[in-house]
Amino acid sequence: MKSSTPGAGVPAGPALALAVAATLGGCSIHGMTGDVMADYSTEHLIPWVLESGDTGMACETGVSLGGFLISFGRVTDPPHRAAIPTLLSAAVCAQEQAYEADLRSRRAIRAANVPEAKDARTVEKRQNVVAARRFLAAWQSTVAQYGMPGEGCPELESNYDELVYTLGLLSVVQALQHDMAAESKAGVPLDAPARAARATECLNNARWWGVPQALRAVVWVSVPGTAPDGADPWYELAQAAKVGEQAGVRLAHAIQAQAAVGAGRDDVLRAAIEAHAASLARTPPAAKWTTVDRIATQQITALSDRIWTDAEGHRTPFGALGDFPVDPEVEEGDDLLDGLTPEPTPAPTEAPAGASPADQEPES
């Protein structure tokens, strides 16, 4: 960095000019603070947040510190590497709000309450716009830092670069999904997921918990014509999910489940939720990535909540992730009780026409 202190004996005019030039050159106290902040974020804050396992704190850190961190791009080099996970965390906050509104709209629909359902849909769309914009901003930081994905592989110099590149690719797939749910108000480029799918080839699949493979496959499922000949996206998603299970970072489960929702594959969705719940009981989260694993659980739980809400009017009962509401039409009888329970009594005959409920009440 250049020094911003003008030399002694320099006339006042040129000194001022030098000072201004130095400030504009990024050597102000603000610029230096920004550089320190960016380094501190990538070296300490973000690794700590990813390890903490506190998804709420992660999302709120993204929202509260995002503006502060990214604004340093006005006085020094934009802190893209720190901005990618920060923006993604902030997007997850809005995503949660959108999921909440979706559940409210489902409950209103069950109650045939049209104004409430419409209101909830509006809130859902507003939050989807916020989520889409934040995910999109994470993608734009990825493009700015590493070049346009899908056109060759960038030089990813460290594990941290690989991590944020993976998160950047994930962001744009999520961005488009939220934008589609918000009448395209965020203007996410429609070709970005196909680019992201190609760019996943630049990443080590096992190191990044099967996410590159899952991302490719979800794009193949949702964008017609992107799957190579003979590719089976559902197989790829299942394989990726296994990699995630083994790593204790089960983001691929969430991607698999989301792909299943998109394609109307209820069987795959339920299997992914079940597998996720079973894996949580079996394998603890990878210590360094506990928050990432818990965000995956949060997303899986949101999808499970939709199933429960549609069927029962409430979200997944506490501690019951992996269980599903019983469909009364397919519920099997209990063989043990066969022949032991009395036959159901026939329904009473209808009250005579015109009789009011009050007429049928016994006299007190």
Add this chain to the structure above:
Amino acid sequence: MNRKTLRCLAAALTLLATAAAPALAEPVKKTFCVFDPSGANGQVFQLMKDYKVEALAWGVDFELKPYTDEKTAADDFKAGKCDAALLTATRLRPFHKFAGSLEAMGALPDYAIAKQVIESLSKEAAAPLMVNGEYEIAAAFPGGAIYLFVDDKTLDSVEDLAGKKIATLSHDEASKAMVKRVGASMVAADVGTFAGMFNNGSVDACYAPAFAYKALELYKGIGDKGAVVRYPLAQLTLQVLIRSKDFPEGFGVKSRAMAAKNFEKGLQVARQAEAAIPDKHWLDIPDADKVKYDAMLRDVRVGLRDDAALKLYHPVALKLFRKARCQKDKTRAECVEKLE
């Protein structure tokens, strides 16, 4: 007042309230099979989530099922697995020739005319036209104009297309006839394959809504030499097909009115996609050529209407479209000739 009097009063009030306000019946549950190439995460499916909420007020609680393959959605509707289906006009033509004609080539040359037609069809007076035997069109949403994408912008006239390879949707009889008419060679394709064919150069042209430019990366096939021809070949529509008897009385009328009211909202995505195509990739054609193509497309429509084997287009629909075109521009030659 003693308790018995109070009970009698309560019962009387209940009866009065029942007589004064019509009882809100429990909405009937119906399965709605929605075609969206991107499935439940796609824009069309999302639009249908809003439609589902509206339908609740008309006494129907839809369960939405995403279909990424349109043929399967149509087959499932036919087999009774779906009570309603959202399909393109071209796909639903076997169920409803009139509504299937909404995608007739060149019939609705701009969005204003398309809007006027859809609004007219949403009126109660048009209800008989929306019913065909047991089938009814409960809503028509605009999907945007269909454009020709070419890999060489010197292919700027119909004559130039002779001998060229055009990716053509296999179930689209009208486009097959058109390709034959211009002397081009048809290469069978579907929604999942046409973009790849165009982008890898195995065909010279394809047709699609503007949305495909980015979403399917058709700009790759266009490259430095190609273009999108700014002349709408047809208007894509997404329509809700139902069996009338399975739905509450008046469902179709209310539903069509809502869809017409939301025409602009439905079109938003198409307009945005058109705006996203850079100017350098649009190819404008001279007005004189447009007049020539208008006449050619009309001949193709009339031919497809009259072809004994196909009888693809509904004569009343074509007449309605012609009236709409002529209302906007009385100087068109067809307004005197009245072949439709």
